[in-house]
Amino acid sequence: MSESAESSPHSSPLTGVAVSPGRASGPVVRVAEPLGEPASTPEPADPDAEAARIEPAAQAVAARLEAQAATATGEAATILVTTAAMAADPALATQAHQLVTARKLPAARAVYQAAEGFAEALAAAGGYMAERVRDVRDVRDRLVAELLGVAPPGVPELTSPSVLVARDLAPADTAGLDPDKVLALVTEEGGPTSHTAILARALGIPAVVAVRGLLAFDAKALAVDGDTGVVEVADPSAPIVTAVASGPAEWNGVGATSDGHPVKVYGNVGSPADAKAAADAGAEGVGLFRTEFCYLDAPSEPSVEEQQSAYTAVLSPFRGKPVIVRTLDAGADKPLAFLSPEAEPNPALGVRGLRVAFDRPEVLDRQLAAIAGAAEESGAQVSVMAPMVATVEEAAWFAERVRAAGIARAGVMIEIPAAALSAREILEAVDFVSVGTNDLAQYTFAADRQLGAVAKLNDPWQPGLLRLLKLIGDAATATGKPAGVCGEAAADPRLALVLAGLGLTSLSMNAPAIRTVGATLAAVSLAEAGELAAAALGTADPAAARKAVADALAR
Numbered sequence: 001m002s003e004s005a006e007s008s009p010h011s012s013p014l015t016g017v018a019v020s021p022g023r024a025s026g027p028v029v030r031v032a033e034p035l036g037e038p039a040s041t042p043e044p045a046d047p048d049a050e051a052a053r054i055e056p057a058a059q060a061v062a063a064r065l066e067a068q069a070a071t072a073t074g075e076a077a078t079i080l081v082t083t084a085a086m087a088a089d090p091a092l093a094t095q096a097h098q099l100v101t102a103r104k105l106p107a108a109r110a111v112y113q114a115a116e117g118f119a120e121a122l123a124a125a126g127g128y129m130a131e132r133v134r135d136v137r138d139v140r141d142r143l144v145a146e147l148l149g150v151a152p153p154g155v156p157e158l159t160s161p162s163v164l165v166a167r168d169l170a171p172a173d174t175a176g177l178d179p180d181k182v183l184a185l186v187t188e189e190g191g192p193t194s195h196t197a198i199l200a201r202a203l204g205i206p207a208v209v210a211v212r213g214l215l216a217f218d219a220k221a222l223a224v225d226g227d228t229g230v231v232e233v234a235d236p237s238a239p240i241v242t243a244v245a246s247g248p249a250e251w252n253g254v255g256a257t258s259d260g261h262p263v264k265v266y267g268n269v270g271s272p273a274d275a276k277a278a279a280d281a282g283a284e285g286v287g288l289f290r291t292e293f294c295y296l297d298a299p300s301e302p303s304v305e306e307q308q309s310a311y312t313a314v315l316s317p318f319r320g321k322p323v324i325v326r327t328l329d330a331g332a333d334k335p336l337a338f339l340s341p342e343a344e345p346n347p348a349l350g351v352r353g354l355r356v357a358f359d360r361p362e363v364l365d366r367q368l369a370a371i372a373g374a375a376e377e378s379g380a381q382v383s384v385m386a387p388m389v390a391t392v393e394e395a396a397w398f399a400e401r402v403r404a405a406g407i408a409r410a411g412v413m414i415e416i417p418a419a420a421l422s423a424r425e426i427l428e429a430v431d432f433v434s435v436g437t438n439d440l441a442q443y444t445f446a447a448d449r450q451l452g453a454v455a456k457l458n459d460p461w462q463p464g465l466l467r468l469l470k471l472i473g474d475a476a477t478a479t480g481k482p483a484g485v486c487g488e489a490a491a492d493p494r495l496a497l498v499l500a501g502l503g504l505t506s507l508s509m510n511a512p513a514i515r516t517v518g519a520t521l522a523a524v525s526l527a528e529a530g531e532l533a534a535a536a537l538g539t540a541d542p543a544a545a546r547k548a549v550a551d552a553l554a555r
Contacts, residue, residue, distance in 0.1 A: 016186070016211030017459050018229035018546060019197035021494065024163065024183035024206050025223035026240040031166035031173070034141045034153045038108035044100065051100035053107045054093050057146040061139070062088035068176050076175035076199065078277050078511075083172040086139045092118065108147040115140030123450070134195070138170030158182065161240055163222045167215060171195035179203045183242060184224035186231055188214040191455040193438050193488040200226075201491065202512030210455030227550055228543045251519035253282045255507070257500065261526040264506035265518045266322075268486055272313040277511040282518065285322035285381075287434060287508020288486035289314060291367070292329060301363065307370035308377070315378035323380045324434060324486075324508075325371050326413065327364060329353050329387040339363070348448075353388025353413075354398060361401070368405035375407070383409035385434055389426070390416045396429040413486075415439035420468040423475035427483070435472055435504070437487025441465050460489035461542035466498065470537065473503025484508060493520035494549050500526070501533030 044050035062084040069080035086092070092114055099110035119136045145152040154173045155164065158181040168189040174196050177185075182205050190196050190209035200207035206226030214231070221236040255265035266287030267278025278286065294302055294310040302310070315323055330339060330352065339360065344350035357364035368384065375382035386398040389412040402410035411432035414420050419433075420440065427433060437460050442449040444465055447457035469485070476483035484506035485499050491513035499507060500521060507517060524532070535548040 013230050013232035014211050014213055014217060015456075015543070016208040016214075016229045016231065017192050017455050018207075018226050018543075019192050019194075019209050019492075020185075020200035020205060020207035020226045021550075022184075022204070022206035022226045023224065023243040024226075024241060025221065025234040025238070026161055026163050026183045027221050027236060028165050028219060029156065029158060029162040031155055031164060031169065032153050033167060034137075035144055035148070035150070038106065038112050038144055038148065040105055040109045042106070043104040044106060047101045047104055050107050051097045051110075053147060054096050054100070054111060054143075057107070057111075057143055058087055058089075058093050061142045061146050061152075065142075065172060068172070072175060076202070078273060079171045079175040079195065079199070082273070083135060083139060083170075083175075086135060087143065092139075108144045111143045111147060112140060115143070134168065135171050138172055141170075161242075163224055165214060165222070168194075169196045171199070174199040177203060177205070179205055183240065184208075184222075184226065186211055186214060186222065186224055188212065189452040191449065191452065192459060193449065198488070198491065198510050198512060201493075201516070210452050212453070227546050229546075230543075251282065251515050251522060253284070253518070255284055255518055255521060257521055257524060257526045257529060259525040259527075261500075262505070263500045263521050264322075264484070265514055265521070266324075266484070266486075266506055266508035267514060268508050268510055269314060274511070275314045275317045278514065279317035281511040281514040283318075283511070283514050285324075286318055287324055287484050287490075287506055289323055289325045290329070291326060291371075295328060295330065301366070304366050304370045304373070307367060308373040311371060311374035312377045315374050315380040315382065319379035321381060322383065324383045324385055324411065324432075324484075327354070327367055327371075327384060327386050328356070330356055348442075354386040354394060355388060357386075357398075364401060365405065368402060368407065372406050382407065383411060383432065385411040385413055385432070387413045387436070388415060389413060390418050392422055392425045392429055395419075395426045399430045413439075414472060415443065417444050417468060420471055423472045423483070424478055427475050427479040427481045430481075432482040432484070433472065433476075434484045434486045434506075434508070435469065437465065437469075437485055437489040440468065440487070444468065456542070459542040460487065460492065460495060461536070461545045463537060463539050463541065463545055466502065466533075466536055466545065469499065469504065470502045470533070473499075476505060477503045482506060491517065493517050494532075494546070494553070496520060497524055497529050497553075498533045498536050498549060501529035501531070 065084035069077045095114035096110040099105050119133045122133050142152045161183050163184045166187050168187050185207040187209045208229050219233040221234040223232050223234040255263050264284050266285045267283035268288045269275045270290035271293050384402050384407050389395050395412045399410035409431045411430050413436050414433050415436040441458045445457040447454035449458050472483050482505045485504050486508040490507035491509035493516050496517045532549050535552050536545040539545040539548050
């Protein structure tokens with residue numbers, strides 16, 4: 001390390017959540033901060049003319065994103081196309097148009113306010129939908145820049161290999177990265193389930209997120225360890241270093257360890273586009289089909305026929321294959337107009353998930369009828385599971401309604417520590433369980449999964465979380481019934497080995513991780529996976545767990 005680096009007041013290492021393995025060091029390039037709020041004055045002299053600027057700006061932004069998508073592949077292309085569609089969304093343009101004409105706001109300010117309204121609605125929805133807030137704000141910032149005639153925020157053009165440092169990265173920015181130019185990614189915000197994490201793994205770029213104090217870390221070069229989460233000052237005159245973790249590239253499409261023990265590799269989906277991406281990636285089925293997309297914009301409950309049509313579109317790419325459909329995960333923190341939820345002091349601990357169905361069982365019954373119809377129409381092998389189950393009694397109540405609807409297999413999500421502690425008894429009441437590691441970590445560590453300040457507590461390598469997962473794996477082994485993981489933990493190839501070693505029987509993830517996880521599983525035996533799990537369980541913190549597994553694999 002150079003003398004200047006040694007004397008730097010910021011030379012002590014920082015730590016964050018390691019989300020993509022590998023190590024790299026090199027010169028820093030900082031991603032520009034967003035533009036901020038546009039002024040609400042002066043009033044436009046001609047509001048109609050000012051409002052007319054919005055639609056062409058939206059089309060211009062969408063066209064640039066579509067051009068990027070045309071040169072991308074896989075999940076990156078999907079994200080860019082999705083972001084382009086958000087930019088061209090007539091609902092956003094219409095809302096902004098009304099703000100210009102009715103409230104005499106400048107177009108840039110109107111777009112900003114309209115987009116923020118959409119973002120706040122998604123944030124209130126919680127869970128997976130709240131994770132899309134970053135997408136909306138990215139579109140907002142691009143539209144505002146277009147209307148103001150300035151360069152859009154985002155990653156600058158890289159002329160040489162660099163370590164990217166940012167407050168956070170928008171999905172479209174991450175999707176457009178060139179792995180040959182980006183040595184590593186480091187962000188002050190974000191978490192283990194962010195698109196930055198998902199795409200960094202898919203691109204093979206070492207990444208660390210939720211690094212508190214990063215933007216005050218004054219360094220011309222950084223060394224980034226995507227295995228341990230350590231970020232430290234590097235000598236800017238030293239040669240660039242890369243040690244990207246390279247997993248086995250080929251997978252035969254069958255989820256199993258090297259000695260033939262089956263560990264199914266499934267996809268997580270929430271729309272027809274997700275389903276196609278998962279099928280194209282080689283998923284053996286779907287471990288989590290989020291049905292909320294059918295309800296989010298609905299002022300009233302969609303009819304059984306409308307739901308069936310929407311579900312069939314998602315199920316169709318998996319004819320003859322297993323698909324696990326999660327029933328509506330809604331409630332006070334995910335307000336849906338037709339459910340008329342009452343205000344609650346702590347929505348995350350209120351009436352949500354299956355608890356809504358106890359008060360409104362007819363809503364559940366209509367959804368089950370639609371799922372049964374979609375299963376018959378699509379030819380997929382459909383099972384159904386309920387979210388937010390806390391007790392054996394709740395699990396049994398749900399299973400009875402599922403079977404009464406003519407659906408053969410009923411399961412539940414384990415997202416609450418109480419359910420993990422009662423996993424064996426719950427498995428005696430249902431046909432399978434699936435672990436939502438994102439929410440299970442949130443409730444185990446009392447740490448909001450959307451809050452960057454506590455992102456380290458939601459690290460899926462936390463030994464406390466792994467010990468709960470072992471209870472679930474042991475219960476599955478004892479009862480002879482399946483127990484899968486459908487949280488983002490399953491997308492980490494090394495952690496996937498640990499999960500298999502803990503006794504989990506299927507892993508479900510976003511499309512970019514499917515082939516890598518499948519190939520990684522195929523490279524170790526079940527006994528070796530068990531040794532890796534034991535190594536991780538014997539540690540005291542996530543960094544030590546990662547290191548124990550990395551050291552064991554190196555041996």
